[in-house]
Amino acid sequence: MSYTSCIYHIVFRTKRSQRTITETYERELYQYIFNFVRSKGCHLYRVNSMPDHVHLLVGLVPNISLSDFVRELKSASSTFLTLHRQWFPFFESWGKEYFACSYSVKDVDTVKEYIKNQKKHHEKHSFAEELRILCESQHIIFNEKYL
Numbered sequence: 001m002s003y004t005s006c007i008y009h010i011v012f013r014t015k016r017s018q019r020t021i022t023e024t025y026e027r028e029l030y031q032y033i034f035n036f037v038r039s040k041g042c043h044l045y046r047v048n049s050m051p052d053h054v055h056l057l058v059g060l061v062p063n064i065s066l067s068d069f070v071r072e073l074k075s076a077s078s079t080f081l082t083l084h085r086q087w088f089p090f091f092e093s094w095g096k097e098y099f100a101c102s103y104s105v106k107d108v109d110t111v112k113e114y115i116k117n118q119k120k121h122h123e124k125h126s127f128a129e130e131l132r133i134l135c136e137s138q139h140i141i142f143n144e145k146y147l
Contacts, residue, residue, distance in 0.1 A: 007045070010055070010056050010058060017052040021052070044056060045112055046111070
């Protein structure tokens with residue numbers, strides 16, 4: 001038997017950072033994400049969003065790769081948002097890229113709190129600034145043109 005701990009902070013945005021995730025119905029999106037994560041046998045520690053992007057902290061099982069998980073989640077949730085146009089009338093699709101970094105179990109509470117406080121955090125920082133800070137804190141090389 002293998003023993004693993006694969007905990008990721010994942011962030012992805014809407015196409016062209018369009019502000020299409022409404023506060024009124026964001027909980028429906030979170031429930032959908034929760035059910036998707038559970039259907040994969042994974043664990044969702046926290047999810048939150050802004051109108052133009054989503055953050056989640058998830059523990060992945062070892063038989064699913066990070067890239068497969070994100071691709072499948074973005075595809076499935078895009079279908080969900082499209083089917084619920086009455087709640088998300090301006091949603092077109094998710095952007096192509098995503099941010100992800102791994103954390104240890106001892107960091108879970110800190111990252112959960114960070115994700116929980118997204119709305120307060122974005123009173124001071126734009127999405128581009130936030131992504132830049134996240135990438136730099138993890139020593140991830142990024143291209144400014146994609147921010």
